[in-house]
Amino acid sequence: MTHQVDGRRPRVVLGVGGGIAAYKACEVLRRLTESGHEVRVAPTEAALRFVGAATFEALSGQPVRTGVFADVPEVPHVRLGQTADLVLVVPTTADLLAKAAHGLADDLLTNTLLTARCPVLLVPAMHTEMWEHPATRDNVALLRSRGVVVAEPASGRLTGADTGRGRLPEPAEIVELARLLLARPDALPRDLAGRRVVVSAGGTREPLDPVRFLGNRSSGRQGYALASVAAQRGAEVTLVGANTTGLAEPAGVEVVRVGTALELRDAVHAAAKDADIVVMAAAVADFRPRETVEHKIKKTDGDPEPVALTRNPDVLVELVRDRRPGQLVVGFAAETGDAGGDVLAHGRAKLARKGCDLLVLNAVGDGRAFEVEDNAGWLLAAGGSERTIPHGSKAHFASHVWDEIVHILSE
Structure with missing residues (x-):
């Protein structure tokens, strides 16, 4: 879904800096144009040494310039x-980063940064030593103080054999952050700085035999979006991901991978000991097989015996029971209406049973919530307030959840 602006396609200026990660800007550009955005690319001269202008022009359908003396009548450096x-x-x-922080303007891109009155999202990529240098840290702090969104970089392989902090986030995550700022320009304040956050995501799998398992349809996308947005809002985030190997790790987030409900329970409890906020977005199986067969169950074995199940621990209830003073615990509920009540009625009952501070409620089925890119739902607070989250991307949904969490913490 593309967030329209005044009934037209959103206009994005995609600046490209002169680093080896410039090639990934092509994937960002492709994703933006294919999702309905009008994109004008403004590379630096150094960027064109990594990716040619023809590539950017072909992908955007727009001319590419680097200087302020091309198309002078259109005044592009201002327009x-x-x-x-x-x-x-x-x-x-x-x-x-240094030029943006100090107002230097020696090409089309840096002039555009001075004239922009819309949200600005800078996505750093550089070697760890450069990112951690006091000059860079001061420039980032200065830009953030002015309302510029400077994204947290990822950790991983850098140029050559080096690894560490400073890697460009994955293009899909960058585009999600861009979509979020187009929909909600104020969605990424640094209001979680200094907070330690734990988020669980995905769906647990309980093995029947070496091949089969009991599971659910949770992809983990919403939990990953919650972790990504929290990190970009300044939090120190640990993400416990259950069977989410198809998803790229969010930038600035420590990821702990698990499979079963018991593994998730152990990982979340360990991470929660020092956390200020715990968000249980994972879909944890209520039951697991009482016994796991060590060999594959075959059709030739005759009619199978009924599978005996045993109940898994209720991790959310345990977290509420064991939380330390001041810790905020958030639960998730995926509900369908039935003869006993509608989605909201079931959500309110679950909030009362679980005892958490906030319950995030999704209606599921008919292509909603699970295995889709967008989401909508409700926020039910222990204090009695209820709020609707409008339909939007999962990062958009996550930003509303964090807004409510920050509001509860402020009270």
Whole structure:
């Protein structure tokens, strides 16, 4: 879903800095254009040494310029920033961060950054030593103090054999953050700075034999979006992912991978000891087989015996019971209406049973919540307030959840 602006396609200026990660800007550009955004690429001269102008022009359908003396009658160095709905710079080098922080404007991109009055999202990519240098840290802090969104970089393989903090986040995550800022320009404040957060995501699988398992349809996308948005809002995040191997790790997030409900229970309890906020977004199986067969059950074995089940621990209830003073615990509920009540009625009953501070409620079925890119739902607080989250991307949904969490913490 593309968030329209005044009934038209959103206008994005995609700046490209001169770093090796410039090639990933092509994937960001492709994702933006294919999802209905109008994109104008403004690379630096150094960026064109990594990716040619023809590539950006072919993918965007727009001319590519680097200087302020091309198309002078159109005054592009002013018009691009004035008419943009978002300025996104991928990758943002240490040099570009310094220029943006100090108002230097020696090409089309840096002039555009000075004239932009829309949200600006800078996505850094550089070696760890450069990212951690006091000059870079000061430039980032200064930009953030002015309302510029400087994304947290990922950790991983850098240029050559080096690894560490400073890797460009994955293009899919960058585009989700861009979509979020187009829909909600104020969605990424640094209001979780200094907070330690645990988020669980995905669906547990309980093995029947070496091949089969009891599971559910949770992909983990919503939990990953919650972790990503929390990290970009300044939190120190641990993400416990159950069977989410198809998803890229969010930038700035420590990921602990688990499979079963018991493994998830152990990992979440361990991470929660020092956490300020615990968000249980994972779909944890209520039951597991009492016994796991060590060999594959075959049709030739005759009619199978009924599978005896045993109840899994209720991790959310345990977290509420064991929480330390001041810790906030958030639960998730996926519900369908039935003869006993509608979705909201079941959600309110679950909130009362679980005793958590906030319950995030989703209606499921008919292509809703599970295995889709967008989401909608309700926020039910222990204090009695209820709020609807409008339909939008899962990052958009996550931003509303964090808004409510910050509001509860402030009280």
